[in-house]
Amino acid sequence: MTAQADLIATLQGKFSSITPRPSADHPALNVSASAAVALLATLRDEQAFDYLVDITAIDWSAEKTPRFTVIWHLYSTVNHAYLRVAADCADDANPVAPTATGLWPAANWHEREAYDMFGINFAGHPDLRRILMWEGYPYFPLRKEFPLAGLPTELPDAEVAAETGTRLISAPMAGGPFVAPAGGPMSTVEPRAKDEAWSEQQEKPHAP
Amino acid sequence: MVTTNNELAYNSKIEGDVVVTQFDAAVNWLRTNSMWPMPMGLACCAIELMAVASSRYDIARFGAEVMRFSPRQSDCMIVAGTVTYKMSTAVRRIYDQMSAPKWVIAMGACASSGGMYRSYATLQGVDRIIPVDVYVSGCPPRPEALLDALMKLQQKVKRERSASRLLSA
Amino acid sequence: MATEHTFPDTAAKSATPLPKEFDPEKMSISMGPSHPSTHGVLRIQFELDGETVTKADPVVGYLHRGDEKIAENMTYNQFVPYTDRLDYLAPLANNAAYAHAVEQLAGLKMPPRVEAIRVITSEMARVSAHLMGLGAYGIDVGAWSVFMYCFTEREKLYTLFEKLTGARFTTSYSRIGGVSRDVPPGWIEEVDGFCDQFLPILEEILGLLSRNKIFLDRTVDVGVVSRADAIAYGLSGPNLRGSGVPLDLRKDRPYWGYEQYDFDVPVGSKGDCYDRYLCRGEEMKQSIRILKQALKKFPAGDWYAPDARRIFAPPKEKILTSMEELINNFMIVTEGPQMPAGEVYFEAENPKGTLGFFIVSKGGGVPYRLKIRSPSFCNLSILPKLCVGNLVSDVVSILGSLDFVMGECDR
Numbered sequence: 001m002t003a004q005a006d007l008i009a010t011l012q013g014k015f016s017s018i019t020p021r022p023s024a025d026h027p028a029l030n031v032s033a034s035a036a037v038a039l040l041a042t043l044r045d046e047q048a049f050d051y052l053v054d055i056t057a058i059d060w061s062a063e064k065t066p067r068f069t070v071i072w073h074l075y076s077t078v079n080h081a082y083l084r085v086a087a088d089c090a091d092d093a094n095p096v097a098p099t100a101t102g103l104w105p106a107a108n109w110h111e112r113e114a115y116d117m118f119g120i121n122f123a124g125h126p127d128l129r130r131i132l133m134w135e136g137y138p139y140f141p142l143r144k145e146f147p148l149a150g151l152p153t154e155l156p157d158a159e160v161a162a163e164t165g166t167r168l169i170s171a172p173m174a175g176g177p178f179v180a181p182a183g184g185p186m187s188t189v190e191p192r193a194k195d196e197a198w199s200e201q202q203e204k205p206h207a208p
Numbered sequence: 209m210v211t212t213n214n215e216l217a218y219n220s221k222i223e224g225d226v227v228v229t230q231f232d233a234a235v236n237w238l239r240t241n242s243m244w245p246m247p248m249g250l251a252c253c254a255i256e257l258m259a260v261a262s263s264r265y266d267i268a269r270f271g272a273e274v275m276r277f278s279p280r281q282s283d284c285m286i287v288a289g290t291v292t293y294k295m296s297t298a299v300r301r302i303y304d305q306m307s308a309p310k311w312v313i314a315m316g317a318c319a320s321s322g323g324m325y326r327s328y329a330t331l332q333g334v335d336r337i338i339p340v341d342v343y344v345s346g347c348p349p350r351p352e353a354l355l356d357a358l359m360k361l362q363q364k365v366k367r368e369r370s371a372s373r374l375l376s377a
Numbered sequence: 378m379a380t381e382h383t384f385p386d387t388a389a390k391s392a393t394p395l396p397k398e399f400d401p402e403k404m405s406i407s408m409g410p411s412h413p414s415t416h417g418v419l420r421i422q423f424e425l426d427g428e429t430v431t432k433a434d435p436v437v438g439y440l441h442r443g444d445e446k447i448a449e450n451m452t453y454n455q456f457v458p459y460t461d462r463l464d465y466l467a468p469l470a471n472n473a474a475y476a477h478a479v480e481q482l483a484g485l486k487m488p489p490r491v492e493a494i495r496v497i498t499s500e501m502a503r504v505s506a507h508l509m510g511l512g513a514y515g516i517d518v519g520a521w522s523v524f525m526y527c528f529t530e531r532e533k534l535y536t537l538f539e540k541l542t543g544a545r546f547t548t549s550y551s552r553i554g555g556v557s558r559d560v561p562p563g564w565i566e567e568v569d570g571f572c573d574q575f576l577p578i579l580e581e582i583l584g585l586l587s588r589n590k591i592f593l594d595r596t597v598d599v600g601v602v603s604r605a606d607a608i609a610y611g612l613s614g615p616n617l618r619g620s621g622v623p624l625d626l627r628k629d630r631p632y633w634g635y636e637q638y639d640f641d642v643p644v645g646s647k648g649d650c651y652d653r654y655l656c657r658g659e660e661m662k663q664s665i666r667i668l669k670q671a672l673k674k675f676p677a678g679d680w681y682a683p684d685a686r687r688i689f690a691p692p693k694e695k696i697l698t699s700m701e702e703l704i705n706n707f708m709i710v711t712e713g714p715q716m717p718a719g720e721v722y723f724e725a726e727n728p729k730g731t732l733g734f735f736i737v738s739k740g741g742g743v744p745y746r747l748k749i750r751s752p753s754f755c756n757l758s759i760l761p762k763l764c765v766g767n768l769v770s771d772v773v774s775i776l777g778s779l780d781f782v783m784g785e786c787d788r
Contacts, residue, residue, distance in 0.1 A: 024482055024719035051608055054750040058737055073722055080629040106611030109758040132438035132787060134294050141328050141446055148450050150328025157297035164300060166336055168293050171326040177451040180711035182741045191711045248411060250418055251440055251784050252465035252547060262528035277413045295418055295439040298410050327443030
């Protein structure tokens with residue numbers, strides 16, 4: 001990707017931690033978390049990547065280090081080109097990343113969502129609270145150890161919970177959705193649910 | 209001409225142009241033919257709900273086109289769409305604010321049972337938080353299916369002993 | 378954390394406490410989540426000075442169903458019905474955008490017929506979504522007839538969708554590597570007939586609003602979004618173009634053969650609600666223009682990529698007679714279409730804005746991470762700035778003009 005190589009060559013002087021990131025389509029860079037905001041500012045001001053498309057994160061699961069990667073997608077309204085910037089969060093247990101709200105107000109809600117789903121703290125964010133789940137929801141749903149069915153907790157409104165006696169339960173997966181795990185002889189891999197919920201009473205079923 | 213219909217009978221030979229019926233039947237007739245829905249339109253089923261209200265399927269024929277969003281003025285809550293846990297408490301509050309008599313139609317797969325969203329955030333069926341009278345299947349149900357549900361609700365209401373409830377409560 | 382407020386209805390603390398910067402001396406009101414004008418389950422917490430908004434805090438997430446987590450647990454094809462229900466006013470457009478994003482991961486190139494089908498269905502979905510937006514906007518500002526007329530036209534589109542896919546909306550039409558079935562005979566002519574009769578009706582509908590004094594009073598100079606703000610807040614679609622930014626992915630980065638069609642992109646000047654409304658109306662006319670061209674040029678050929686061996690299910694007669702196709706079909710259905718490892722991001726110009734899919738794959742039939750970049754989520758983020766200084770009834774007009782869909786915003 002010559003565009004990617006050119007971009008890295010241009011920016012290498014100022015930012016020594018930039019490395020190319022393998023990507024199926026657009027140019028992509030890796031950068032360290034400490035230099036991320038400065039890099040984004042340079043990209044916005046000097047390389048004409050003035051539109052922040054998206055901020056998201058990837059959880060590489062608890063066994064991997066570093067665990068969380070924050071991804072910024074930028075678009076240039078002038079050149080009509082995309083760029084992906086990725087930075088790993090230093091700490092695995094309490095991930096922290098720098099905020100881009102100083103550069104683009106659009107970052108505000110994207111970072112709130114990344115915090116809500118992954119628990120990544122964006123240092124310097126003006127108002128970091130949950131956006132998709134309610135305040136007081138105790139888990140971070142998109143982390144890999146959190147099951148799709150969810151873990152039991154209380155309803156958001158205590159009054160309604162008391163009146164109806166309902167709780168938030170793990171959704172009954174009933175063995176679905178049916179996906180066959182890859183690999184292994186076909187006689188042993190049957191389509192089954194990839195993960196089901198567990199609770200204190202019942203352990204998560206181990207893969208056979 | 210005397211008919212065997214013991215709900216509603218004209219007997220003009222004896223009483224003239226007077227309708228004789230049971231109090232239950234009269235009250236139920238009034239209720240079924242002006243069932244004002246409280247549209248709890250949450251997701252895609254709300255679009256089909258709007259299609260039922262529009263001119264092709266025309267819920268106005270059933271007296272139910274008055275879709276006011278005020279719970280105090282409505283009789284039937286049509287839960288159309290996925291109820292998430294975050295929204296469920298609002299649904300319950302609005303159900304509580306509706307004045308009796310009230311009924312609930314759970315429209316669509318998501319409202320009936322959580323639908324295809326078996327996840328951490330979706331209430332697995334709105335009947336976990338409010339009592340439901342009619343369930344409509346479909347994702348989304350065709351407008352004809354919702355009209356069928358309304359008709360089934362009307363039949364259910366016609367069988368109620370509303371007079372004794374009114375007088376006792 | 379939250380200031381002490383007593384609401385007239387209940388003494389219970391709300392599950393979403395008011396933001397800490399709200400002034401306890403001013404009135405706080407919560408609009409939604411069940412409200413006729415919030416276009417779905419949006420809640421806005423206002424701090425009001427009389428009737429004027431001084432602060433606004435939108436609360437979203439009332440329709441958060443966990444789509445991204447669901448995507449990590451099912452195959453690429455199994456996820457297609459979930460994409461329908463993102464922007465549920467234009468499901469065909471979402472289906473096509475998602476399928477294209479996954480196909481980019483594998484580097485698949487679609488035959489011209491597939492691209493033409495995707496263009497035709499996306500443009501029909503655009504007309505359908507804008508009609509709905511117009512109708513809902515009409516109701517919000519008090520014009521019932523507009524809603525009824527728009528829905529009549531949408532019903533005609535629904536009939537066409539049903540003939541093509543089997544469902545009125547929530548079509549689940551795309552598959553990775555093509556579409557689920559070919560265009561039925563006679564469908565192209567019917568769509569052509571729809572286009573012909575639609576333009577005069579559209580003129581009639583727009584004529585009810587465009588020069589209507591009441592509508593003008595409610596929308597002109599209301600909710601003005603400056604050019605810089607529109608880019609800074611990540612707006613897209615007619616909201617961005619209404620503010621004078623001439624960005625349209627169909628022109629800037631053409632996909633599905635859009636470069637061969639001749640069409641204009643309406644761009645506003647002032648960035649108020651009226652400009653956004655006019656953009657949508659004009660976009661519908663341009664969509665019909667694209668449709669006429671696409672229908673005329675409609676190429677023959679395959680409706681799936683024939684070289685997508687382990688990705689697209691082979692034709693049924695081959696599956697039932699030949700061993701290799703049988704095994705391929707089995708693998709595709711149970712393990713999923715086999716995608717190479719990699720990261721890909723693709724955005725399509727959907728009616729609400731640019732819908733993007735960021736897919737991280739570690740190989741295999743199930744994505745490792747799927748992020749849906751939702752235009753409505755980004756469009757709503759400008760609300761705290763846009764509502765301030767307006768009356769509450771202007772807020773209703775602003776919400777209608779932003780034309781968002783909560784299914785997409787919350788996923």
